[in-house]
Amino acid sequence: MADLFDKTNIGEMTLQNRLVRSATWEGMCDQDGRPTEKLINCYRDLAKGGVGLIVTGYTFVRPEGKQMPGKMGIHTDAFADEMMAMTRAVHDEGGKICIQLVHAGGQTDSRNARRQPLAPSAVQTEQFPEVPQELSKEEIADIVHAFGDAAGRAKSYDFDAVQLHGAHGYLINQFLSPHTNKRTDEYGGGIENRCRFLFEVYRKIREIVGSDYPVLIKLTGSDFLEDGLNNEEAVYAAKKLSEEGVDAIEVSGGTPASGEQSPARTKINRPEKEAYNLELAKNIRKAVNCPVMVVGGFRSYEVADKTINENGIDYISMSRPFIREPDLANRWKRGDTAPAKCISCNSCFLPGIKEGGIYCVVEKKLREKKQESS
Ligand SMILES: Cc1cc2nc3c(=O)[nH]c(=O)nc-3n(C[C@H](O)[C@H](O)[C@H](O)COP(=O)(O)O)c2cc1C
Ligand code: SF4
Numbered sequence: 001m002a003d004l005f006d007k008t009n010i011g012e013m014t015l016q017n018r019l020v021r022s023a024t025w026e027g028m029c030d031q032d033g034r035p036t037e038k039l040i041n042c043y044r045d046l047a048k049g050g051v052g053l054i055v056t057g058y059t060f061v062r063p064e065g066k067q068m069p070g071k072m073g074i075h076t077d078a079f080a081d082e083m084m085a086m087t088r089a090v091h092d093e094g095g096k097i098c099i100q101l102v103h104a105g106g107q108t109d110s111r112n113a114r115r116q117p118l119a120p121s122a123v124q125t126e127q128f129p130e131v132p133q134e135l136s137k138e139e140i141a142d143i144v145h146a147f148g149d150a151a152g153r154a155k156s157y158d159f160d161a162v163q164l165h166g167a168h169g170y171l172i173n174q175f176l177s178p179h180t181n182k183r184t185d186e187y188g189g190g191i192e193n194r195c196r197f198l199f200e201v202y203r204k205i206r207e208i209v210g211s212d213y214p215v216l217i218k219l220t221g222s223d224f225l226e227d228g229l230n231n232e233e234a235v236y237a238a239k240k241l242s243e244e245g246v247d248a249i250e251v252s253g254g255t256p257a258s259g260e261q262s263p264a265r266t267k268i269n270r271p272e273k274e275a276y277n278l279e280l281a282k283n284i285r286k287a288v289n290c291p292v293m294v295v296g297g298f299r300s301y302e303v304a305d306k307t308i309n310e311n312g313i314d315y316i317s318m319s320r321p322f323i324r325e326p327d328l329a330n331r332w333k334r335g336d337t338a339p340a341k342c343i344s345c346n347s348c349f350l351p352g353i354k355e356g357g358i359y360c361v362v363e364k365k366l367r368e369k370k371q372e373s374s
Helices: 037-048 080-092 137-156 171-176 196-209 231-244 278-287 301-310 320-324 328-334 349-354 361-373
Strands: 008-010 013-015 019-021 053-060 097-102 161-166 215-220 248-252 292-295 315-318
Touching: 019 328, 037 053, 037 080, 053 161, 080 097, 080 137, 097 137, 137 161, 137 196, 161 171, 161 196, 171 196, 171 231, 196 215, 196 231, 215 231, 231 248, 231 278, 248 278, 248 315, 278 292, 301 315, 315 320
Parallel strands: 019 053, 019 315, 053 097, 097 161, 161 215, 215 248, 248 292, 292 315
Antiparallel strands: 008 013
16 A cells, blocks of 8 residues: 655655645745745745645746746756755755756846747737737747756755656746647648657656666646646657656646636635545556656545555645645644645745735734734
């Protein structure tokens, strides 16, 4: 029987348990993308809390790939000291840290990107105000190189792994999806062509970091859009990635355009609503040879345990539960297996935009109430 607290390996990386802090934008960097002491402390707390692997918030590989304020950048060597302090802080606590690499593509605006956003096609996506500029082949090649350079930097800063962001409607997902990719050249059309950009990025990274360094991907299992990438196509991409040697696939689903099926769904208030990407992940698990992680709505120990034991999934990934309880892994390990306290309200986004960093608003209010009454 698999146990959530099994020690496992992903490539050359040994993990203390099967719990992963899924990539979570914290909004704790300066306007250029330089990490702050607050962000380093956030990762230190997560490592102290016992989670097996921390995936950082999405980190832009080129300046125009930036989306949210306070997002981290790895487009330059200028932040090497802060990045090395970050990996040291996690390693000193016995943790492991993987950096998530992203280009936001058309899902940004010129205020954050500091230019007109770039995308596979000039298709405006829901919730984003500008029509992006279609990428030329030269620009595609430049971005592929930028992903490779970013991964090389990450390895030299002692990150234990890199993870490509291939979900939630960002650039890699934009190429994969017929909803946003209307190209008529070799990057558009059938799924083989729509995968081309992803594979160019993956191979460039592999060329730079070598065959032993863990390269992971967070892959959309479906866009949940009528004209978007479907699960069958995602399985095709996952199978090919596995054949090429990707070290693990974290399955998510949806984009900001997917309405109630967006990546961070609300009202996860009973076990049946948990694990909302599990069916997508199960289909991917059957097709690949590498470990599979699944993210989306995990809140209870029992659902997590069942997922690894009955569905062959290797890792359980969570984001919001660790915002409210950075020590959730240690709490479950100690035997207090009550569900995560997160009520999936998404109120934590706002302080990331307005107050220089996310935190659990519900927990803060509760503490203030307790203090008032004591
Ligand atoms: C505040 C916040 C920031 C997020 N930032 C990222 C990110 O940087 N990269 C990413 O892949 N997903 C990001 N997500 C999505 C989560 O990783 C996760 O896929 C989603 O919240 C569902 O998992 P959960 O139910 O465990 O929260 C973010 C979610 C939240 C709530
Ligand atoms: S504000 Fe707190 S309870 Fe609400 S989603 Fe964020 S972490 Fe969970």
